[in-house]
Amino acid sequence: MELFLLSIVNGLIQGGFFALFAVGLVLIFGVMGVVNFAHGELVMVGAFTIWLLHAQYGLGYIPAIMVAIILVTIIGLLMERFLFRPTRSDPLAGLICSIGVLFILQVAATLVGGDGPSKQVPPPFEGTLVLFEFLRIPYQRVFSLLISVTALGTLWFFLTRSKFGWALRAVAQDREAASLQGINSNRISIIAIGVGAALAGLAGGLVAPLTNINPHMGHNVIITAFIVTIVGGVGSLLGAVLAAVLYAMLHTFMTVYFGGTIATICGLILMVVVLIVKPSGIMGVRVSE
Amino acid sequence: MGISRRDFVRNTAAGALIASTGLPSRVFAAGQKTVKIGMNIPMTGDYAPWGLPGLYGCQVVVDDINAAGGVNIGDQNYAIEIVSYDHGYDIEKAVQGYKQMVSESDVKMVMMLGGSTVGAVMPWADRKKILTTTLLASDITPDTEYLIATSESHPLYNVTGVEWLAQHHPEVKTAAIVTNNDAEYGLQSAATYQAAFEVAGIEVVDINLHGFDVTDFAPIVSSVLAKNPDVFCMATSFYCTPLMEQLYHQGYKGKIISCTLDYYDEIIAKTSKEFVNGTIFQFPDFDDPKLNEKGINFPNPGDFDAKFRKDHPNDWSAVAWEYPANLLNWIEGAKAAGSVEPTEVLKALRSNKNPEFVFGEGRWWGKEFWGRDSVVVGRWPVVVVQDGKARIQEYRSVSGWLDKHAAVLAKYMKSHGLRITG
Numbered sequence: 001m002e003l004f005l006l007s008i009v010n011g012l013i014q015g016g017f018f019a020l021f022a023v024g025l026v027l028i029f030g031v032m033g034v035v036n037f038a039h040g041e042l043v044m045v046g047a048f049t050i051w052l053l054h055a056q057y058g059l060g061y062i063p064a065i066m067v068a069i070i071l072v073t074i075i076g077l078l079m080e081r082f083l084f085r086p087t088r089s090d091p092l093a094g095l096i097c098s099i100g101v102l103f104i105l106q107v108a109a110t111l112v113g114g115d116g117p118s119k120q121v122p123p124p125f126e127g128t129l130v131l132f133e134f135l136r137i138p139y140q141r142v143f144s145l146l147i148s149v150t151a152l153g154t155l156w157f158f159l160t161r162s163k164f165g166w167a168l169r170a171v172a173q174d175r176e177a178a179s180l181q182g183i184n185s186n187r188i189s190i191i192a193i194g195v196g197a198a199l200a201g202l203a204g205g206l207v208a209p210l211t212n213i214n215p216h217m218g219h220n221v222i223i224t225a226f227i228v229t230i231v232g233g234v235g236s237l238l239g240a241v242l243a244a245v246l247y248a249m250l251h252t253f254m255t256v257y258f259g260g261t262i263a264t265i266c267g268l269i270l271m272v273v274v275l276i277v278k279p280s281g282i283m284g285v286r287v288s289e
Numbered sequence: 290m291g292i293s294r295r296d297f298v299r300n301t302a303a304g305a306l307i308a309s310t311g312l313p314s315r316v317f318a319a320g321q322k323t324v325k326i327g328m329n330i331p332m333t334g335d336y337a338p339w340g341l342p343g344l345y346g347c348q349v350v351v352d353d354i355n356a357a358g359g360v361n362i363g364d365q366n367y368a369i370e371i372v373s374y375d376h377g378y379d380i381e382k383a384v385q386g387y388k389q390m391v392s393e394s395d396v397k398m399v400m401m402l403g404g405s406t407v408g409a410v411m412p413w414a415d416r417k418k419i420l421t422t423t424l425l426a427s428d429i430t431p432d433t434e435y436l437i438a439t440s441e442s443h444p445l446y447n448v449t450g451v452e453w454l455a456q457h458h459p460e461v462k463t464a465a466i467v468t469n470n471d472a473e474y475g476l477q478s479a480a481t482y483q484a485a486f487e488v489a490g491i492e493v494v495d496i497n498l499h500g501f502d503v504t505d506f507a508p509i510v511s512s513v514l515a516k517n518p519d520v521f522c523m524a525t526s527f528y529c530t531p532l533m534e535q536l537y538h539q540g541y542k543g544k545i546i547s548c549t550l551d552y553y554d555e556i557i558a559k560t561s562k563e564f565v566n567g568t569i570f571q572f573p574d575f576d577d578p579k580l581n582e583k584g585i586n587f588p589n590p591g592d593f594d595a596k597f598r599k600d601h602p603n604d605w606s607a608v609a610w611e612y613p614a615n616l617l618n619w620i621e622g623a624k625a626a627g628s629v630e631p632t633e634v635l636k637a638l639r640s641n642k643n644p645e646f647v648f649g650e651g652r653w654w655g656k657e658f659w660g661r662d663s664v665v666v667g668r669w670p671v672v673v674v675q676d677g678k679a680r681i682q683e684y685r686s687v688s689g690w691l692d693k694h695a696a697v698l699a700k701y702m703k704s705h706g707l708r709i710t711g
Contacts, residue, residue: 003511003512003515006511007508007511010505010507010508010511011508013505013507014504014505017504017505110333115332115333115337115341116332116337116338116341116342116603116604117337117338117551117552117603117604117606118338118530120530120552120555120558120559122558122559123534123559128538128540136538136539136540137538138538141507207504210505210531210534211504211505211531212528212530212531214334214335214337215333216334216335220501220502220504221504223502224502224504251508252505252508253508255499255508255509255512256508256509256511256512256515257512259497259498259499259512260470260497260498260499260500260503260509261470261498261499261500263499263508264499264500264502
């Protein structure tokens with residue numbers, strides 16, 4: 001029972017992190033029609049920023065997260081303006097551009113951080129929360145969960161209650177129809193990639209003290225993000241959040257009871273099963289070809 | 290949405306294909322040109338900690354040798370130059386780098402980390418008769434005539450740590466092993482630990498294998514700790530830091546043993562000195578006083594350690610001294626041969642039945658496991674963290690253990706589907 005409860009908590013923490021970067025990927029894809037292969041590297045840049053500013057130069061963890069969010073947002077905006085906007089008519093061109101950015105960011109991180117060992121960030125929040133005398137959760141992980149939930153909740157409020165949110169969803173559904181309604185799709189694209197990149201920067205900031213940081217860490221991130229996106233339904237933000245939690249729970253429980261190797265296989269099986277049973281994903285809508 | 294799921298999947302697959310082509314590599318070069326030694330190693334990517342520190346270590350040794358006037362081999366005085374190539378642990382790049390070193394730079398020996406990258410270059414290396422070193426004993430096959438492992442014999446030395454643990458902590462009865470599930474590093478090491486634990490009378494209650502895609506080690510540690518092991522064993526070191534961090538937060542109180550404990554100061558920073566104290570592993574710092582004792586075949590280890598850390602304060606890892614040790618072995622072989630030519634050096638090295646390797650006298654071993662006596666085994670240090678600093682406790686005999694228990698090791702190697710030729 002103790003292990004079961006601990007696994008639920010671990011699954012939620014992991015799910016929150018997965019959701020942060022998967023939602024950003026979905027947002028960018030939904031509005032701009034670009035599969036941003038560099039999304040994992042945006043998370044990496046966020047984590048590297050924390051390592052550089054917090055672990056190396058002693059800037060406070062929270063200010064370092066703010067800088068990471070701003071920096072990654074700027075990178076996202078530059079990608080939109082100089083890569084994705086000019087190639088909007090050709091999704092494959094946008095994708096290839098994003099792969100170019102992927103390599104550029106990896107090399108930039110190597111130049112900044114040097115080659116060699118993975119970087120480590122000492123936990124800004126020391127100590128462990130102990131519940132019911134057996135549930136031990138490091139404060140760093142509690143912080144990560146709270147911020148993830150808060151960020152996703154804020155995004156949800158923004159998308160469903162604000163004019164920009166409505167416009168963004170309209171462009172995601174049909175760019176031409178939205179334009180005919182007077183919505184500036186360029187501005188909406190900027191908002192979408194800005195929000196998506198900011199979430200990636202935040203995810204990098206939250207995960208930095210919990211994992212090995214290296215220029216190639218985005219690889220695992222993007223694979224997870226694609227699995228979550230496909231399972232949730234391509235283009236569905238709610239689907240991405242649900243799939244992130246589902247995938248994280250599955251991965252966590254399979255790791256605990258059957259081992260990490262089996263967990264990885266099961267995650268991929270989940271994706272295959274969804275593609276066979278409900279190709280549009282859990283919350284996706286079928287689009288006619 | 291404007292794009293269908295099918296487009297998304299298709300574009301994603303196309304992107305994955307393009308992305309898998311990898312990064313451009315970097316090439317380091319330094320020093321004078323006389324006799325060139327190649328280092329075809331990972332300097333970027335996940336395996337970089339087991340490549341780049343070795344290059345830094347070799348540069349320290351080569352600078353010292355060249356500053357002292359070089360080395361006399363036969364009637365000729367040579368300066369040594371290191372030619373390096375970053376293969377990023379990519380097989381194609383490893384082959385490309387190897388051929389480039391031999392064809393364009395005329396290197397007389399190539400030092401490599403091991404694993405699939407070594408397997409990929411050896412057919413060509415053997416045809417060209419180029420001496421090559423690996424840090425993985427299991428790379429040896431009956432066909433690899435020009436491949437030797439003269440400094441590290443991963444993972445055979447792990448048996449010494451378990452032997453020491455059992456002797457000094459007889460209260461320990463159970464162990465759990467955690468490692469990545471690759472055949473080159475993880476499973477080899479897991480099998481060795483299983484054999485060592487069996488010989489020591491310690492029951493293995495869990496073997497937790499995981500892939501390289503793990504981003505959260507909390508579930509793995511929770512799962513293992515549910516088995517209440519007296520010993521938590523990390524068979525390879527890719528993820529020592531997050532594993533130790535989770536052990537710390539989940540309140541683990543038992544013993545910890547690990548193959549390596551690279552960057553243990555960072556682990557202390559993430560946990561506490563008290564928690565890390567007592568952790569057993571196999572790779573000393575080179576400022577250890579016990580390395581100044583008689584029988585150690587590494588010149589001025591303390592000076593080497595100091596110079597390395599002065600230039601690269603955060604880069605010391607297990608391989609920092611291993612590639613230099615291979616280089617020093619090659620120099621001894623070349624001196625004995627009176628030649629820098631690979632065939633002559635190899636012949637001279639093999640003719641010495643009791644070669645002196647870094648921790649003392651060794652012997653050639655490996656035929657009964659991998660079809661060739663190309664691995665030097667001898668004694669190996671058992672290292673324990675004390676007051677936040679790695680310190681050698683004693684040296685124990687790997688070759689003695691193998692003489693008595695090789696069959697147990699072979700049993701576990703086979704149980705994991707690992708290649709045993711003998």
